[in-house]
Amino acid sequence: MLRAVTNRGRRARERLTGEVRGRIRERAIKKAKVRIALHGRKIEDFSEDELEIVVADEEEKIRKQLWIVPLVAVGVVLGIT
Numbered sequence: 001m002l003r004a005v006t007n008r009g010r011r012a013r014e015r016l017t018g019e020v021r022g023r024i025r026e027r028a029i030k031k032a033k034v035r036i037a038l039h040g041r042k043i044e045d046f047s048e049d050e051l052e053i054v055v056a057d058e059e060e061k062i063r064k065q066l067w068i069v070p071l072v073a074v075g076v077v078l079g080i081t
Contacts (some may be wrong), residue, residue: 028058 032054036043043051 024062025055025061028055028062031058031062 032051033056036046045068046054057078
């Protein structure tokens, strides 16, 4: 019984983690397209490896932002500036 509950929780966590990763990836792709356009280039100018590097960089920025924003909010609540 306990094992079934544990497995159900693990599957739910993995599904949620996958959904979050997917949304981060989608947002990173959109930001990468904007970044490429702002530099006056086209997506076709890049190889798949180069595009992956740009998207991975945007994913990293999003992940960092997901950690920084809550920390700043906690700092504001605690009066730390």
